[in-house]
Amino acid sequence: MERAAGTERVVLDDRDVARALTRIAHEILERNRGSDNLLLLGIPRRGVPLARRIADRIAAVENIEVPTGSLDVTMYRDDLRLRPARALEHTELPPAGVEGKTVVLVDDVLFSGRTVRSALDALHDLGRPRAVRLAVLVDRGHRELPVRADFVGKNLPTSLVERVRVLVAEYDGIDAVCITGTGLHPSEADPARAGGLR
Amino acid sequence: MNHPLLLKGVRPLGGQPTDLLLRDGVIAATGAAAVAEAPAGTSELDVAGLIALPGLVDLHTHLREPGREDAETVASGTKAAAMGGFTAVHAMANTDPVADTAGVVEQVWRLGREAGWCDVHPVGAVTVGIAGQRLAELGAMADSAAHVRIFSDDGHCVSDAVVMRRALEYVKAFDGVIAQHAQEPRLTEGAQMNEGQLSGRLGLAGWPAVAEEAIVARDVLLAAHVGSRLHVCHVSTAGSVEIIRWAKTKGWDVTAEVTPHHLLLTDELAASYDPLFKVNPPLRSAEDVQALREGLADGAVDAVATDHAPHPVEDKECEWSAAAMGMLGLETALSVVQEAMIDTGLLDWAGVADRMSTRPAAIGRLRGQGRPLSAGEPANLVLVDADARRTVRPLGLASLSRNTPFADRELPGRVVATFLRGRPTVLDGQAVEPGTARPAPVGSLR
């Protein structure tokens, strides 16, 4: 049974990504009433360059350096027993830490919400922020936990058999968001059923 | 008295098929005469294709009784011997109490007679308590009902050169032989495995070949000097074989034995840290194994002896250094020799009969064992199906212990029947309890 795995659609190109990040930067400033006390923490790997880019845009608008960092959540995941061990990513905080800050967590894709749950726990062990917000480039739905993003680049309704890939220039050479998979409604994409149609 | 029994189609020493008539504990007739002389009521057994060898004789068996009846008894050990094709075993002296008096050797000898599975010839200790200090009463043991001719402190080396010299001299009076466990004690303090590349990597204290060879060299010179008989137990190194070969070219009365496990297994097995492979002397290198096979083939090494060493499960189910040394051997010996010597073309079946029956019987000065398969000789023989293959199952062994290094290994050959003076102790691969009213074996064992 062959699934249409080869079909990858680009849903956001580099200009779409740039626009989305710019909009997120503006929304953060608006919601925060300026850039005071902000700390952008990217979740590795692709959340980290996204956080830095949002900071760059804020700098362009406000002419102020917003501190950024990275927050590895691997050791806080709830599926460690189920998956092979993964290498740890870097956690890097500005010297001032998270105490009293408005932390904006930045990730590439919001899906089940479990990564964000892990990130909140990891953050908790680092100190007590004044508030925590969540910014994601793509929200693809299918939440398994009561988690909601404050800033969303693009809402992307997907089926569970699809895979969303975010490419960033820093790691992948280009900026793009792609969907791989059948593109069919989940029930139609049932492999057994697809096989039956042949 | 036993029924007369006609074995039809058997191949003595793997040669041409013939018939053997067993009657009154002897081989009454062979060939056409066997059929002609069979009295009325003779049972006939079709054993076409099976190889007949003289009953095997083991120079080196630990029966553990008295003292460690949880590991083996004379009865269980001799039953295992019968299953392996043996009609005589030499029971080592390192029991508790040690077999260093006429009383203990007679007790073991009597237990063997009562069990009835095979002849038991006790080995007497060389020194009191196998402590290596004072000679035991060798003469009293020789003169006892057990008629001891082989003396050994096996498990311990008679390392004191003066004690060894006196022992070699003393046994000349009754044609005895000193069977030496060649192990220089200082060179092997705490030794756990063969000293070589692997011992260094595994962090296990090494048992160097030189610790055996130094004693073998000293002892052949001592034996030559005092004009006595020396037998070297379980030689395990290429160097020992070379020294013994050299001693024989000098015409000295030196004999040696090798165990089945040293003919097949190497020290690589220690890498598992599984104490089933812990034995003394230790498993050696592949080069040593090859030299031992060649020595056995050319006669430098006279005999295969099992060093059957039963140990209870708890003495092996532990960490390596805490484990007991030793392996079971009686029930797998012939198969191992077939794989190591016959299947490699180094010996034929006549050679196997020589190394596992004739020569050991001669070393032990046994009459009635290790004899040719001809008319008038005692009917001690074993029938072997050389084409069979079997997988060794520890739980299926007759020994009380389970410590076989060949567990779950497939080996060639199967002992189909063993006869002790005409009486079957094993038939169709099954033990026949001595003293049970024996149904006349009729039919086929093919």
Add this chain to the structure above:
Amino acid sequence: MIRHLLSAADLDHTEALRVLDTAAELLALADRPIKKLPTLRGRTVVNLFFEDSTRTRISFEAAAKRLSADVITFSAKGSSVSKGESLKDTALTLQALGADAVIVRHQSSGAPHRLAASGWVDGSVVNAGDGTHEHPTQALLDAFTLRRHLAGGVGDLDGRRITIVGDVLHSRVARSNALLLATLGAEVTLVAPPTLLPVGIDSWPVSTSYDLDGALAKSDAVMMLRVQRERGAAGGFFPSAREYSRRYGIDSRRMALLPDHAIVMHPGPMNRGVEITAEVADHERSVIVEQVSNGVAVRMAVLYLLLSGSAGEQDA
């Protein structure tokens, strides 16, 4: 990742680097206000020590606790069961407690192998030092320390020249280091009196020398092994502790033979005045104290990597 860590040879280049990289991230976490991670919450780690070793036991205990594991320490030393069956009985007890990992220290070489291969326990077995065999986590922390000082804390130890000096014959630290450092690309030289080099050492991935002065000038690091005085006079491996330290100990004069960037290591506990003088032990280029603190991070990494995904593996 492998299921047990019994020998440094269990780790290939990739896996060894993964342990070191993971340890590096975990070391960074050591400065946080809350040192504990929830990673092994609900898992049980048993410290099974048949032989005294306060340092190693505490290091493993701290590692397991920082990962939120439940830690049970079982000191079998001196109890009525001292050999034989006790290993099996103890293992079965641990199995009944549901141990996810068993960290075992034993005076018998190969005891952790027995535990791992016997089927007596389901959990991962970590060798915390067995007889005169191996001590793989010590080698990992040594490699970690070497990498921080000689390779900027990243990658392997390609071409770094490490000299290990002393009682190689009885040293589990030397065995594990020789294997692991070679895996990581280092050039290892073992220096010892000939009586303290095992037979068959020519098959190890190292070179050997009897001349310490000659080796030092070409060393990026020198690791001094503990030498027990009893090996001398009574053991007969060398004539006296004094002669040993003159020929194979490190002092200020020998320290001066080392290149300027070279570091001095010791797995501890030290015999000051035998294999190392007090001045060298306390020298700024001695990293002996740092080795200890790196030990916790390395052992956390090992526990994390061994225990992650274990449920999935068992289901598979």
